[in-house]
C-alpha cells in the first residue's frame with residue numbers, strides 16, 4: 001500500500017522526507033482523493049485547534065504533493081497578514097507563493113518535482129491581459145525551476161516580451177509578508193479580476209468550510225488505508241462537495257427547455273410545433289427535429305483534468321437528477337475515469353451531484369458499449385483522452401454531443417480537430433451554461 005509506505009518513510013526519517021519532517025513544526029498528514037492543501041494550526045478554528053498543522057495530500061502524486069504542502073508549512077508566513085493578502089489577492093497570491101516555496105524546496109531540500117508544462121494555446125493567449133500573462137509566466141518559471149525541464153519553445157516565445165525573468169528573480173528574493181505585498185503591488189498594481197484565466201494552482205486554500213470537510217473525510221480515508229482496507233473507489237465516487245443551488249437552478253431551467261415535452265400543445269401545419277422557438281420569437285416554430293428525452297445518456301469524464309470545471313459539472317448533475325425525479329427526462333448517467341465506469345440509471349437517489357474528479361480519463365472503451373442502446377449521448381468532457389478512447393467514442397459520434405464550458409474552450413477545438421469530431425457536435429463555450437444554450441440552439 002503506497003500510503004503505508006509513505007507513512008513508514010516519514011516515521012523512519014529516511015532521505016528528504018526525514019529532512020522535511022525535522023524542519024517543519026508538528027503536523028498531521030491526511031490523504032485525499034481530490035485536493036492537496038496546508039492548513040497551519042494558527043488558521044484553524046477554535047473548536048478544532050489541536051496544536052498541529054494539517055497537511056492534506058492528494059494521493060495520486062504523493063511525494064510531490066507532500067513536498068509542496070510541506071514547503072508551505074516551512075516557508076509560508078502563518079501570520080494574519082498572509083490570510084488578509086490571500087483574501088485580497090486570491091489565486092494570484094497562490095501562484096506566486098507556490099513559485100516561491102517550490103524554489104526554496106528544490107534548492108534547500110534538493111527535491112526535483114515531476115510536473116509537466118501545460119499545453120500552450122495561442123488563441124487563448126491572445127485574449128489575456130498583461131497581468132494574466134505575467135501570472136502565467138511566473139507559473140511556467142516555477143515549473144522550470146522545480147523540475148529542471150527546459151521551457152517548451154512556444155511558451156518561451158510567448159513570454160519573450162514580458163519581464164518574467166525580472167519578476168521571478170524579485171519574487172524568489174521576497175523575505176516577508178510586507179515584501180510580498182510590495183512585490184504584488186509593484187508588478188500587478190491590483191488583484192486580477194478573472195481568476196478563471198489564471199493558471200490553476202490545484203489547491204483549495206481559501207474556503208475554510210470546504211477544508212474542514214476535506215480534513216474530516218481525510219481522517220476517514222486514512223483509517224481505511226491504514227486498516228489495509230478496500231481500495232474500492234466506488235463508495236468515494238460521490239463524496240465531493242455539492243454544487244451551488246443557484247447555479248444548479250439556472251442549469252435546470254435551461255435543461256428543462258430542452259427536454260420538456262411540449263410538442264402536443266398545438267395542431268401542427270407541418271412538422272412539430274416548437275413552443276420554445278415560438279417563445280423566442282423565431283418565425284419557424286415548426287420543426288422536424290426532436291429530442292428523445294426518454295432515451296438519453298450523459299457520459300461524465302471524471303478525470304482530474306476536469307477539476308477546473310467540477311462545480312459546473314456537479315450543477316448539471318444536480319439539475320439532471322431533479323428533472324429525472326420530476327419525470328422530465330429519463331435515461332442514465334455514466335461516470336468514466338481512472339479505468340472505471342459506473343452507470344447510474346435515472347431517476348436516482350444517489351448523490352451524483354457530489355461526484356469526485358481524480359486520476360486519468362481512460363475507460364471510454366468500457367463506456368461505449370454501455371451507451372450504444374441510447375439514441376442520444378451527451379459527453380461532458382475536456383477531451384483529454386488517448387487514441388484508444390478516441391476510437392471508442394468515434395462509434396458514437398453520429399448521435400453524440402460534446403459539451404464543455406471553461407476558460408480554455410478554444411483550446412478544445414484543436415483537440416476536437418485532432419479527434420475528428422465534427423463542428424456540429426461540439427458545444428464549447430466559456431461556461432457550461434453557455435454550452436447548454438448551444439445545445440438548445442442545435443437541437444430545437
Ligand SMILES: [Zn+2]
Nearest residue numbers: 068072098203
Ligand atoms: Zn501551494
